[in-house]
Amino acid sequence: MLWDIFCKVIDNHGDIGVCWRLARGLASRGERVRLWIDDASALRWMAPEGAAGVEVREWPLAAPGVAPGEVVVEAFGCELPAQFQAAMASQARERGTQAAWINLEYLTAESFAARCHGLPSPVLSGPAAGLTKHFFYPGFTQGTGGLLREPDLLARQAAFDRAGWLRARGIEAANARLASLFCYEPPALDALLAGLSAGTQPWHLLVTHGRAGTAVRERLSLVGGSLAVTFLPLMTQAEFDRLLWACDFNFVRGEDSLVRALWAGKPFAWQIYPQDDDAHHAKLEAFLEWMAAPDSLRQFHRGWNGIGAALPPLDADTWSPCALLARDRLLAQKDLVTQLMSFQAAQSSPA
Numbered sequence: 001m002l003w004d005i006f007c008k009v010i011d012n013h014g015d016i017g018v019c020w021r022l023a024r025g026l027a028s029r030g031e032r033v034r035l036w037i038d039d040a041s042a043l044r045w046m047a048p049e050g051a052a053g054v055e056v057r058e059w060p061l062a063a064p065g066v067a068p069g070e071v072v073v074e075a076f077g078c079e080l081p082a083q084f085q086a087a088m089a090s091q092a093r094e095r096g097t098q099a100a101w102i103n104l105e106y107l108t109a110e111s112f113a114a115r116c117h118g119l120p121s122p123v124l125s126g127p128a129a130g131l132t133k134h135f136f137y138p139g140f141t142q143g144t145g146g147l148l149r150e151p152d153l154l155a156r157q158a159a160f161d162r163a164g165w166l167r168a169r170g171i172e173a174a175n176a177r178l179a180s181l182f183c184y185e186p187p188a189l190d191a192l193l194a195g196l197s198a199g200t201q202p203w204h205l206l207v208t209h210g211r212a213g214t215a216v217r218e219r220l221s222l223v224g225g226s227l228a229v230t231f232l233p234l235m236t237q238a239e240f241d242r243l244l245w246a247c248d249f250n251f252v253r254g255e256d257s258l259v260r261a262l263w264a265g266k267p268f269a270w271q272i273y274p275q276d277d278d279a280h281h282a283k284l285e286a287f288l289e290w291m292a293a294p295d296s297l298r299q300f301h302r303g304w305n306g307i308g309a310a311l312p313p314l315d316a317d318t319w320s321p322c323a324l325l326a327r328d329r330l331l332a333q334k335d336l337v338t339q340l341m342s343f344q345a346a347q348s349s350p351a
Protein backbone atom coordinates (compact mmCIF):
# COMPACT_ATOMS: atom_id res chain seq x y z
CA MET A 1 0.00 0.00 0.00
CA LEU A 2 1.30 3.48 -0.86
CA TRP A 3 0.73 6.27 1.67
CA ASP A 4 1.16 9.98 0.92
CA ILE A 5 1.73 12.01 4.10
CA PHE A 6 1.68 15.80 3.80
CA CYS A 7 3.35 17.93 6.45
CA LYS A 8 3.83 21.69 6.74
CA VAL A 9 6.36 22.86 9.29
CA ILE A 10 4.76 25.67 11.29
CA ASP A 11 7.51 26.24 13.84
CA ASN A 12 9.55 24.13 16.23
CA HIS A 13 9.98 20.43 15.52
CA GLY A 14 6.70 18.75 16.44
CA ASP A 15 5.04 18.59 13.03
CA ILE A 16 8.00 16.96 11.37
CA GLY A 17 8.78 14.88 14.47
CA VAL A 18 5.32 13.31 14.55
CA CYS A 19 5.15 12.83 10.77
CA TRP A 20 8.57 11.19 10.69
CA ARG A 21 7.66 8.72 13.45
CA LEU A 22 4.39 7.98 11.66
CA ALA A 23 6.13 7.44 8.31
CA ARG A 24 8.73 5.16 9.89
CA GLY A 25 6.06 3.26 11.79
CA LEU A 26 4.09 2.56 8.62
CA ALA A 27 7.21 1.59 6.66
CA SER A 28 8.33 -0.80 9.42
CA ARG A 29 5.05 -2.66 8.88
CA GLY A 30 5.65 -3.09 5.17
CA GLU A 31 3.84 0.01 3.86
CA ARG A 32 5.42 2.36 1.30
CA VAL A 33 5.43 6.02 2.30
CA ARG A 34 6.01 9.30 0.49
CA LEU A 35 6.49 12.08 3.03
CA TRP A 36 5.78 15.44 1.38
CA ILE A 37 7.27 18.22 3.43
CA ASP A 38 7.81 21.94 2.86
CA ASP A 39 10.95 22.15 5.02
CA ALA A 40 12.75 18.87 5.62
CA SER A 41 15.92 20.49 7.01
CA ALA A 42 15.32 19.19 10.57
CA LEU A 43 15.46 15.60 9.29
CA ARG A 44 19.20 16.11 8.71
CA TRP A 45 19.80 15.91 12.47
CA MET A 46 16.61 14.16 13.59
CA ALA A 47 16.91 11.18 11.25
CA PRO A 48 20.12 11.44 9.20
CA GLU A 49 19.96 7.78 8.19
CA GLY A 50 16.44 7.99 6.79
CA ALA A 51 14.33 4.84 6.84
CA ALA A 52 13.78 2.01 4.39
CA GLY A 53 10.41 2.41 2.73
CA VAL A 54 10.15 6.16 3.36
CA GLU A 55 10.79 8.58 0.53
CA VAL A 56 11.01 12.24 1.50
CA ARG A 57 9.68 14.57 -1.20
CA GLU A 58 9.71 18.31 -1.45
CA TRP A 59 6.48 20.28 -1.14
CA PRO A 60 5.35 22.12 -3.31
CA LEU A 61 5.25 19.20 -5.70
CA ALA A 62 8.54 18.81 -7.48
CA ALA A 63 6.98 16.31 -9.90
CA PRO A 64 3.64 17.37 -11.37
CA GLY A 65 1.35 14.59 -12.52
CA VAL A 66 2.10 12.37 -9.51
CA ALA A 67 -0.56 9.68 -9.03
CA PRO A 68 -1.87 9.71 -5.45
CA GLY A 69 -1.31 6.63 -3.29
CA GLU A 70 -4.09 4.54 -1.78
CA VAL A 71 -4.03 6.59 1.43
CA VAL A 72 -3.48 10.32 1.78
CA VAL A 73 -2.78 11.82 5.20
CA GLU A 74 -2.93 15.57 5.70
CA ALA A 75 -1.20 16.22 8.97
CA PHE A 76 -2.56 18.84 11.37
CA GLY A 77 -5.03 20.36 8.94
CA CYS A 78 -2.40 21.38 6.38
CA GLU A 79 -4.20 21.93 3.10
CA LEU A 80 -3.19 19.55 0.31
CA PRO A 81 -1.76 21.23 -2.80
CA ALA A 82 -4.58 22.01 -5.30
CA GLN A 83 -2.82 20.00 -7.99
CA PHE A 84 -2.75 16.92 -5.77
CA GLN A 85 -6.41 17.36 -4.82
CA ALA A 86 -7.31 17.52 -8.52
CA ALA A 87 -5.32 14.33 -9.11
CA MET A 88 -7.24 12.63 -6.30
CA ALA A 89 -10.55 13.71 -7.83
CA SER A 90 -9.66 12.47 -11.31
CA GLN A 91 -8.35 9.17 -9.88
CA ALA A 92 -11.67 8.75 -8.03
CA ARG A 93 -13.62 9.36 -11.27
CA GLU A 94 -11.53 6.77 -13.16
CA ARG A 95 -11.67 4.09 -10.45
CA GLY A 96 -15.11 4.79 -9.04
CA THR A 97 -13.58 4.88 -5.58
CA GLN A 98 -11.44 7.53 -3.89
CA ALA A 99 -8.17 7.22 -1.97
CA ALA A 100 -8.68 7.14 1.80
CA TRP A 101 -8.17 10.78 2.84
CA ILE A 102 -7.29 11.27 6.47
CA ASN A 103 -6.91 14.49 8.39
CA LEU A 104 -4.54 13.69 11.26
CA GLU A 105 -5.30 16.08 14.13
CA TYR A 106 -3.24 17.41 17.04
CA LEU A 107 -3.11 15.38 20.23
CA THR A 108 -5.40 16.39 23.06
CA ALA A 109 -6.94 14.75 26.14
CA GLU A 110 -10.08 16.88 25.75
CA SER A 111 -13.31 14.91 25.31
CA PHE A 112 -13.95 16.20 21.80
CA ALA A 113 -11.12 13.97 20.53
CA ALA A 114 -13.17 10.80 21.11
CA ARG A 115 -16.36 12.53 19.90
CA CYS A 116 -14.85 13.69 16.61
CA HIS A 117 -12.50 10.77 15.93
CA GLY A 118 -13.40 9.10 12.62
CA LEU A 119 -16.04 11.61 11.57
CA PRO A 120 -16.39 12.18 7.83
CA SER A 121 -16.00 15.63 6.34
CA PRO A 122 -17.39 16.00 2.80
CA VAL A 123 -15.35 18.33 0.60
CA LEU A 124 -17.82 20.88 -0.73
CA SER A 125 -15.71 23.07 -2.97
CA GLY A 126 -12.35 23.30 -4.70
CA PRO A 127 -10.59 20.79 -6.93
CA ALA A 128 -11.57 17.83 -4.72
CA ALA A 129 -15.28 18.75 -4.36
CA GLY A 130 -17.36 15.61 -3.96
CA LEU A 131 -14.65 13.61 -2.14
CA THR A 132 -14.75 12.89 1.58
CA LYS A 133 -12.01 13.12 4.17
CA HIS A 134 -12.08 11.70 7.68
CA PHE A 135 -10.83 13.13 10.96
CA PHE A 136 -8.33 11.00 12.85
CA TYR A 137 -7.73 12.09 16.45
CA PRO A 138 -4.77 10.70 18.40
CA GLY A 139 -5.62 10.40 22.06
CA PHE A 140 -5.26 8.85 25.46
CA THR A 141 -8.61 7.08 25.80
CA GLN A 142 -10.71 4.39 24.17
CA GLY A 143 -12.50 5.72 21.12
CA THR A 144 -9.53 7.83 19.98
CA GLY A 145 -6.80 6.93 17.50
CA GLY A 146 -4.23 6.22 20.25
CA LEU A 147 -0.56 7.21 20.36
CA LEU A 148 2.48 6.40 18.22
CA ARG A 149 4.29 3.44 19.77
CA GLU A 150 6.69 1.06 18.01
CA PRO A 151 6.00 -2.61 18.78
CA ASP A 152 9.51 -3.11 20.22
CA LEU A 153 9.69 0.16 22.16
CA LEU A 154 9.49 -1.26 25.67
CA ALA A 155 11.88 -4.10 24.87
CA ARG A 156 14.44 -1.59 23.58
CA GLN A 157 14.02 0.51 26.70
CA ALA A 158 14.43 -2.54 28.95
CA ALA A 159 17.69 -3.42 27.15
CA PHE A 160 19.02 0.15 27.39
CA ASP A 161 22.51 0.42 28.91
CA ARG A 162 22.13 3.64 30.89
CA ALA A 163 25.62 3.69 32.39
CA GLY A 164 27.20 3.02 28.99
CA TRP A 165 25.11 5.71 27.34
CA LEU A 166 26.06 8.32 29.95
CA ARG A 167 29.73 7.36 29.70
CA ALA A 168 29.68 7.64 25.91
CA ARG A 169 28.21 11.13 26.25
CA GLY A 170 30.75 12.16 28.88
CA ILE A 171 28.04 12.76 31.47
CA GLU A 172 29.09 12.18 35.06
CA ALA A 173 26.01 11.53 37.12
CA ALA A 174 27.92 10.87 40.41
CA ASN A 175 25.29 10.97 43.15
CA ALA A 176 23.10 13.55 41.42
CA ARG A 177 19.73 12.84 39.90
CA LEU A 178 19.43 13.50 36.20
CA ALA A 179 16.78 15.66 34.56
CA SER A 180 16.43 16.43 30.87
CA LEU A 181 15.25 19.89 29.87
CA PHE A 182 13.35 20.37 26.60
CA CYS A 183 11.22 23.50 26.77
CA TYR A 184 10.41 26.89 25.24
CA GLU A 185 11.03 29.82 27.63
CA PRO A 186 9.05 28.69 30.68
CA PRO A 187 7.97 31.58 32.90
CA ALA A 188 9.15 29.62 35.94
CA LEU A 189 12.61 28.75 34.63
CA ASP A 190 14.26 31.21 37.03
CA ALA A 191 12.39 29.65 39.94
CA LEU A 192 13.36 26.13 38.85
CA LEU A 193 17.08 26.91 38.48
CA ALA A 194 17.23 28.86 41.73
CA GLY A 195 15.22 26.21 43.59
CA LEU A 196 17.37 23.29 42.41
CA SER A 197 20.58 25.20 43.09
CA ALA A 198 19.52 25.89 46.67
CA GLY A 199 18.07 22.42 47.35
CA THR A 200 19.59 19.59 49.39
CA GLN A 201 19.14 16.98 46.62
CA PRO A 202 21.84 17.31 43.92
CA TRP A 203 20.41 17.52 40.38
CA HIS A 204 22.21 17.43 37.04
CA LEU A 205 20.25 19.12 34.29
CA LEU A 206 20.81 17.90 30.71
CA VAL A 207 19.74 20.82 28.59
CA THR A 208 18.70 20.21 24.98
CA HIS A 209 20.00 22.30 22.12
CA GLY A 210 17.91 25.23 20.87
CA ARG A 211 15.44 27.31 22.84
CA ALA A 212 16.04 25.44 26.11
CA GLY A 213 19.80 25.84 25.79
CA THR A 214 19.54 29.53 25.00
CA ALA A 215 17.16 30.16 27.90
CA VAL A 216 19.45 28.43 30.42
CA ARG A 217 22.60 30.12 29.10
CA GLU A 218 20.92 33.47 29.71
CA ARG A 219 20.37 32.45 33.36
CA LEU A 220 23.69 30.85 34.25
CA SER A 221 24.02 33.19 37.23
CA LEU A 222 21.19 31.19 38.84
CA VAL A 223 23.04 27.88 38.47
CA GLY A 224 25.28 26.62 41.28
CA GLY A 225 25.15 24.82 44.63
CA SER A 226 23.31 21.52 44.21
CA LEU A 227 22.69 22.04 40.52
CA ALA A 228 25.02 21.09 37.66
CA VAL A 229 24.24 21.70 34.02
CA THR A 230 25.36 20.02 30.78
CA PHE A 231 24.43 21.46 27.41
CA LEU A 232 23.62 18.80 24.82
CA PRO A 233 24.01 19.01 21.05
CA LEU A 234 21.07 18.31 18.73
CA MET A 235 20.34 14.60 18.88
CA THR A 236 18.67 12.13 16.57
CA GLN A 237 15.13 11.19 17.52
CA ALA A 238 16.40 7.78 18.66
CA GLU A 239 19.00 9.45 20.92
CA PHE A 240 16.40 11.86 22.24
CA ASP A 241 14.34 8.84 23.36
CA ARG A 242 17.40 7.40 25.12
CA LEU A 243 17.93 10.73 26.89
CA LEU A 244 14.41 10.42 28.35
CA TRP A 245 15.10 6.82 29.42
CA ALA A 246 18.38 7.85 31.07
CA CYS A 247 16.90 10.61 33.23
CA ASP A 248 15.07 10.49 36.55
CA PHE A 249 12.85 13.37 35.50
CA ASN A 250 12.03 14.83 32.08
CA PHE A 251 10.91 18.29 31.10
CA VAL A 252 9.19 17.98 27.72
CA ARG A 253 7.15 20.26 25.48
CA GLY A 254 4.76 20.28 22.54
CA GLU A 255 3.33 16.96 21.38
CA ASP A 256 5.83 14.31 20.33
CA SER A 257 8.20 14.59 23.32
CA LEU A 258 5.19 14.42 25.69
CA VAL A 259 4.29 11.05 24.22
CA ARG A 260 7.88 9.86 24.44
CA ALA A 261 8.05 10.97 28.09
CA LEU A 262 4.93 8.94 28.80
CA TRP A 263 6.49 5.85 27.24
CA ALA A 264 9.71 6.45 29.21
CA GLY A 265 7.67 5.87 32.35
CA LYS A 266 9.61 8.50 34.32
CA PRO A 267 7.98 11.43 36.11
CA PHE A 268 7.87 14.48 33.87
CA ALA A 269 6.61 18.03 33.47
CA TRP A 270 5.06 19.25 30.23
CA GLN A 271 5.34 22.71 28.77
CA ILE A 272 2.33 22.87 26.51
CA TYR A 273 2.54 24.67 23.14
CA PRO A 274 0.98 28.08 23.88
CA GLN A 275 -1.99 29.26 21.79
CA ASP A 276 -3.01 32.90 21.35
CA ASP A 277 -6.51 32.47 22.73
CA ASP A 278 -5.25 30.52 25.79
CA ALA A 279 -6.97 27.37 24.47
CA HIS A 280 -3.96 25.51 25.86
CA HIS A 281 -5.13 26.11 29.44
CA ALA A 282 -8.13 23.76 29.02
CA LYS A 283 -5.93 21.33 27.10
CA LEU A 284 -3.41 21.20 29.93
CA GLU A 285 -6.11 20.68 32.58
CA ALA A 286 -7.70 17.88 30.53
CA PHE A 287 -4.33 16.16 30.34
CA LEU A 288 -3.67 16.49 34.09
CA GLU A 289 -7.14 15.11 34.78
CA TRP A 290 -6.52 12.14 32.50
CA MET A 291 -3.17 11.57 34.25
CA ALA A 292 -4.99 11.57 37.60
CA ALA A 293 -2.11 13.84 38.63
CA PRO A 294 -1.66 14.53 42.35
CA ASP A 295 -2.33 18.14 43.39
CA SER A 296 1.35 19.02 43.71
CA LEU A 297 1.99 17.85 40.13
CA ARG A 298 -0.95 19.89 38.86
CA GLN A 299 0.40 22.95 40.68
CA PHE A 300 3.85 22.32 39.25
CA HIS A 301 2.42 22.21 35.72
CA ARG A 302 0.44 25.38 36.22
CA GLY A 303 3.52 27.12 37.58
CA TRP A 304 5.80 25.77 34.85
CA ASN A 305 3.37 26.99 32.20
CA GLY A 306 2.84 30.39 33.89
CA ILE A 307 -0.82 29.74 34.56
CA GLY A 308 -1.51 31.31 37.93
CA ALA A 309 0.42 29.44 40.54
CA ALA A 310 4.03 29.77 41.70
CA LEU A 311 6.28 26.77 41.05
CA PRO A 312 6.22 24.26 43.93
CA PRO A 313 9.32 22.12 44.64
CA LEU A 314 10.17 19.37 42.12
CA ASP A 315 9.04 16.14 43.79
CA ALA A 316 9.98 13.31 41.41
CA ASP A 317 9.37 10.50 43.92
CA THR A 318 5.81 11.56 44.67
CA TRP A 319 4.99 11.90 40.98
CA SER A 320 6.59 8.69 39.78
CA PRO A 321 3.66 6.27 40.48
CA CYS A 322 1.30 8.50 38.51
CA ALA A 323 3.61 8.38 35.46
CA LEU A 324 3.90 4.58 35.68
CA LEU A 325 0.14 4.12 36.01
CA ALA A 326 -0.47 6.41 33.04
CA ARG A 327 1.91 4.32 30.94
CA ASP A 328 0.14 1.10 31.99
CA ARG A 329 -3.22 2.53 30.95
CA LEU A 330 -1.80 3.54 27.58
CA LEU A 331 -0.22 0.16 26.95
CA ALA A 332 -3.71 -1.35 26.99
CA GLN A 333 -4.57 0.84 24.00
CA LYS A 334 -3.86 -0.02 20.35
CA ASP A 335 -1.08 2.18 18.97
CA LEU A 336 -1.78 4.86 16.38
CA VAL A 337 -0.22 3.09 13.37
CA THR A 338 -2.23 -0.09 14.03
CA GLN A 339 -5.40 1.97 14.38
CA LEU A 340 -4.67 4.03 11.28
CA MET A 341 -4.09 0.91 9.19
CA SER A 342 -7.37 -0.64 10.46
CA PHE A 343 -9.19 2.62 9.80
CA GLN A 344 -7.84 2.71 6.25
CA ALA A 345 -8.82 -0.93 5.68
CA ALA A 346 -12.36 -0.22 6.87
CA GLN A 347 -12.58 2.79 4.55
CA SER A 348 -11.60 0.81 1.51
CA SER A 349 -13.67 -2.33 2.18
CA PRO A 350 -17.11 -2.35 0.50
CA ALA A 351 -19.99 -1.37 2.81
Ligand SMILES: Cc1cn([C@H]2C[C@H](O)[C@@H](COP(=O)(O)OP(=O)(O)O[C@H]3O[C@@H](C)[C@H](O)[C@@H](O)[C@H]3O)O2)c(=O)[nH]c1=O
Nearest residue numbers: 012013014017208234235236237240254255256257273
Ligand atom coordinates in the same frame (compact mmCIF):
# COMPACT_ATOMS: atom_id res chain seq x y z
C1 LIG B 1 15.75 18.50 21.42
C2 LIG B 1 15.53 17.43 20.39
C3 LIG B 1 14.26 17.12 19.95
N1 LIG B 1 14.07 16.14 19.03
C4 LIG B 1 12.73 15.84 18.51
C5 LIG B 1 11.81 15.11 19.43
C6 LIG B 1 10.46 15.44 18.82
O1 LIG B 1 10.20 14.56 17.75
C7 LIG B 1 10.66 16.84 18.27
C8 LIG B 1 10.03 17.92 19.13
O2 LIG B 1 8.66 17.95 18.94
P1 LIG B 1 7.64 18.25 20.10
O3 LIG B 1 8.00 17.47 21.29
O4 LIG B 1 6.26 18.03 19.57
O5 LIG B 1 7.86 19.78 20.50
P2 LIG B 1 7.95 21.13 19.60
O6 LIG B 1 7.66 22.23 20.52
O7 LIG B 1 9.24 21.19 18.93
O8 LIG B 1 6.82 21.00 18.54
C9 LIG B 1 5.60 21.73 18.57
O9 LIG B 1 5.37 22.15 17.24
C10 LIG B 1 4.18 22.91 17.10
C11 LIG B 1 4.06 23.42 15.71
C12 LIG B 1 3.00 22.05 17.50
O10 LIG B 1 1.84 22.72 17.38
C13 LIG B 1 3.18 21.63 18.93
O11 LIG B 1 2.10 20.79 19.34
C14 LIG B 1 4.47 20.89 19.09
O12 LIG B 1 4.36 19.64 18.42
O13 LIG B 1 12.07 17.06 18.19
C15 LIG B 1 15.15 15.43 18.52
O14 LIG B 1 14.95 14.53 17.67
N2 LIG B 1 16.41 15.75 18.94
C16 LIG B 1 16.65 16.72 19.86
O15 LIG B 1 17.82 16.97 20.22
